[in-house]
Amino acid sequence: MGSCIICGASVDGRICDSHEEDVVFDFRGNGPHELVSNRFYRGTVDGYADFGVFVDLAPGVTGLLHRSELDQRLESLEWEPGDTVFVQVKNVRDNGNVDLGWSIRQSMREFRGTLVQEDGTSRLPEADEDESADAEADSEPAEAPTDGTHEGNGHGGDGTVAAATDADAAEDSTADEGAETEETADAAETTAHVEEPGTEEAATAGEPTDVDQAVDDEEAADEEAADEEVADDADEPAPTAEYDRVPIETLGELVSEPVRIEGEVVSVRQTGGPTVFEVRDETGVVDVAAFVEAGVRAYPGVELGDVVRIDGEVERRREEIQVETEGLAVLEGAAAETVERRLAEALSERARPDDLDALVDDGAVTALTDDVLDAAEAIRRAVLESRPIVVRHPATADGYVAGAAIERATLPLIRDEHAKRDAVYHYFTRRPLEGSVYEMDDATTDVTRMLQDRDRHDEKLPLFVLVGTGSTVESADGIGLLDVYDAASVVIDGTVADPETRESVDTLVSPELADVDGDLSTGALTASLAATVNGDVHDDLRHLPAVSYWEDAPADYAELAAGAGYDADRVAELREAIALEAYYQSYEDKRELIEDLLFDDAGDLAAHVSEQFREKLGTELATARENLHTENVDGVRFTVLDTDAYTHRYDFPPTALLIETLHRRTREVDGESVTLGIGTDELYLRSTADLSVRDVAADAAEIAPDADVTAASVRDGTIEFLSGERDAVEDAVIAAVADLV
Structure with missing residues (x-):
């Protein structure tokens, strides 16, 4: 037995059934029949055809993403051969052909976990590189890569969370630092800091930092009082730079620049690489990526709805703006109230x-x-x-x-x-x-x-x-x-x-x-x-x-x-x-x-399409007209169609549309006309008179008490009943309508 990499539940493998769709697999098998249906896989675009896209899932294993599976037109796809994409395996046919489905998630960070599938088993991807990663961590700090799942930006040299209670604790092992993060987060009285220094030197030297200076001029008084509460909790390192707070809507103009943003966490998702927090301020929403190690939740104390202050660097990933975090603080007290008030005022004004x-x-x-x-x-x-x-x-x-x-x-x-x-x-x-x-x-x-x-x-x-x-x-x-x-x-x-x-x-x-x-x-x-x-x-x-x-x-x-x-x-x-x-x-x-x-x-x-509509409706109308039953009751003309016998019930047009069209084309110019379409256990009613379907159903129920007559929809003019009482219901409805008109 193992543990689910997302929820920790005991499972026979690495992922529980309820979270399998949240994981992307790196397939390293030898043939298509090793693929598992309904799983999401990482692949590479091989090429286009008129009917879809061919995607390589492994050497010699290629699937077809048919154009009918896309959530957009094939011509609008911006994929190029060689691009990494994410697809779902829908079916593997006996001949080895692989049918693929669309994945709305098209980046690693949108999945909550990553697994390698090989030889019928699944494992964590970092298991392949444990020894080399350990050796590198022992020798020197890791450099921040450029793919968004970096290890140096905002963390200790080995990628673990660098958080400590004082300068001496910051010199302890990174494992101890990671353990202390939860303790210090719980101990914070006013601001639940979960900050991480931007460099190993800052962590080991315990250099003091300042979260109190970057405020808007127009809010200086409120921000100063709020930041005093932030500063009261000095046990954890704060964001490492005196950045100016900027609106999220301006981040597109600040790529590669250090920034500070403040806002509300509106979603959290764990990917196979970083943890991604979606943060909203008064001007927009942006993804904030925080990395501990592959698939591990960064800032576990941060929850949906928290008000946060983030220092980081603006980056562009696949034409999307995101912030790579260098430090994050959960704001409370006056600090949080200042941000919440700013958001609420802007929200009311804009909404x-x-x-x-x-x-x-x-x-x-x-x-x-x-x-x-x-x-x-x-x-x-x-x-x-x-x-x-x-x-x-x-x-x-x-x-x-x-x-x-x-x-x-x-x-x-x-x-x-x-x-x-x-x-x-x-x-x-x-x-x-x-x-x-x-x-x-x-x-x-x-x-x-x-x-x-x-x-x-x-x-x-x-x-x-x-x-x-x-x-x-x-x-x-x-x-x-x-x-x-x-x-x-x-x-x-x-x-x-x-x-x-x-x-x-x-x-x-x-x-x-x-x-x-x-x-x-x-x-x-x-x-x-x-x-x-x-x-x-x-x-x-x-x-x-x-x-x-x-x-x-x-x-x-x-x-x-x-x-x-x-x-x-x-x-x-x-x-x-x-x-x-x-x-x-x-x-x-x-x-x-x-x-x-x-x-x-x-x-x-x-x-x-309109031509098809007219052809199909015309054919059905011609059949229906040949089989209409007409009678006059108390001066009301009733036109009745047996919809079970004289319509194609499971093809266009739907019964409601057919009865509506029949009524428009057969109703009397003078006098009241009623059109009824009656099937196994449902009746459609259309009338030139101002009738209440509920009143008709109620009166018919009294006339045919064993039929369980009820109004199903007053907007559609439908009445439901027990199929064994069909003939009695038809007579009861006609009598009820004649009486009400």
């Missing part, structure tokens, strides 16, 4: 938009100005706090338009805030829903991922933005599960929310009943919200409201789209293309594809 940026003068939207500003502030604040954002929306054209609008507005803010190129994938996720209800199944998925990210990667709990879902009582259980964990939620819906929802969510954007004069789509409402979140994308969003209406878009929105270059035919193409793509792989966000369709397409892509 709240000045005013609503409505795309048109729509009274239904302007009536919600305060709510829209609250929602925009919540989204902007999450970006500034380095809090992940999860957007949930129905897999419909309106849902995708609304979700894509928020995505278009938020991603540039994330890019501006974070130095990491992949931050837009790390801090923003869009997950479509199958229906319009945020069910327990959806909430359980979200909470499971949320807790895994918190426990594995020290991530903050995300902000959940529910668009076109979550506003009715049918979503109460799902939202309740989020509330158990105090996960913040924003709900946006173009239709009136249930009163119960107004009490259960943190921020609600939904019209009051008195404010509803006409039809407001969720896409139209959310597009104005997105423009308020980020005014720079205002012009990008002008056509989205018109796309979100299936028919009869308000004239103001149609004119807005036309002014942006999208006439009625072009808007229809986009709507149909989005509706088709929303159906396939419905749980995937299809971020790049949706972006191409809605924002970057010159016309060919949307036109091509």
Whole structure:
């Protein structure tokens, strides 16, 4: 038995099952069949093909990363032959072909550990070099390498943490120094120092250092009092230079310069080399790398949410800015309060938009100005706090338009805030829903991922933005599960929310009943919200409201789209293309594809997909029309379709879209018309009358008491029942509708 290199649990090997995805393997085997599926491996780009990238995992062992596995277009990859990359082994075929998957982590420091796989076993990489490393440590201090996993910068000569209680202790062995780090950190009363001198000479000579001098002129008085508390704890060496504190947003101009930054730790991750702390100040976020030895946690006393002062050198790694630490102090007392106050003031100032940026003068939207500003502030604040954002929306054209609008507005803010190129994938996720209800199944998925990210990667709990879902009582259980964990939620819906929802969510954007004069789509409402979140994308969003209406878009929105270059035919193409793509792989966000369709397409892509939409929908409509049953009850015309018998249930179009289209094309001009699609245990209802699906379900339940009739979704117009009572339910619903109309 061994111990997991990340959590220390007893395992048969070197890594436990729950942390295997957090480790990257250096493969030194002799053939592809020695690879282990689902593991992440370091490889080297061999070359490109039209269908993907070939990656060498070892001499003679090459895999294919197919273009369908990429999270971006193949043409946009910046990999060159010979580049080191990280991939996941998905499958090893009988013929030896290796199928690879994409890894969002594309640097060693993003993994929490590294192992060598050889001869069917795994071992730590430093085991190969123990003897030579020991000999080098005995002979002379190690020089700081240039690859970011250095041993000299901020540590004793052998790479261990150089922390002591006084000058005499600093002359002890580096092993003793490392042991004393935890003791002195626990003993600190005001500032929990975990500093490390920048050179071996500083450690052995015990030269005094000063953390009290570098302050901003405008905060001199507060900083002086705060730094007096820092200086009270003189048992540990402080950062080794009198650096000026600089804003994180300026680090790109200070490469190779010594700097001091102060901020909050927003994430911690252990890589196969350094420990990486993500630190946020009032201007941005940056990675801070601290190295003890390969895969060993530096500064174990530093936790998520700590306020820290860091001295170090600015470096550029793979076009990303990071700071190589030379000294780090956890601030407490007045010192921490000064930084926290600075962060809070800047956060409040940056997060709240000045005013609503409505795309048109729509009274239904302007009536919600305060709510829209609250929602925009919540989204902007999450970006500034380095809090992940999860957007949930129905897999419909309106849902995708609304979700894509928020995505278009938020991603540039994330890019501006974070130095990491992949931050837009790390801090923003869009997950479509199958229906319009945020069910327990959806909430359980979200909470499971949320807790895994918190426990594995020290991530903050995300902000959940529910668009076109979550506003009715049918979503109460799902939202309740989020509330158990105090996960913040924003709900946006173009239709009136249930009163119960107004009490259960943190921020609600939904019209009051008195404010509803006409039809407001969720896409139209959310597009104005997105423009308020980020005014720079205002012009990008002008056509989205018109796309979100299936028919009869308000004239103001149609004119807005036309002014942006999208006439009625072009808007229809986009709507149909989005509706088709929303159906396939419905749980995937299809971020790049949706972006191409809605924002970057010159016309060919949307036109091509729209043509498929019309062909598939036309074929299904022709079949359905031949098998409709029509009857009149109390002056109401009912059109009924057996969706089990006369639809392709597992192909496009989805039943809800088919029934909606049938209703629009068969409804009466004069008189009330109702279209019903009834399947095994679910009924779809569309009506020209103003009917409440809940009222219909309640009355039908009284007429057919053994059928367990319930309203499944008022937004989708769906009713559920027991399959054995199908015929009774059909009669009961018809009777209930006729009575209510």
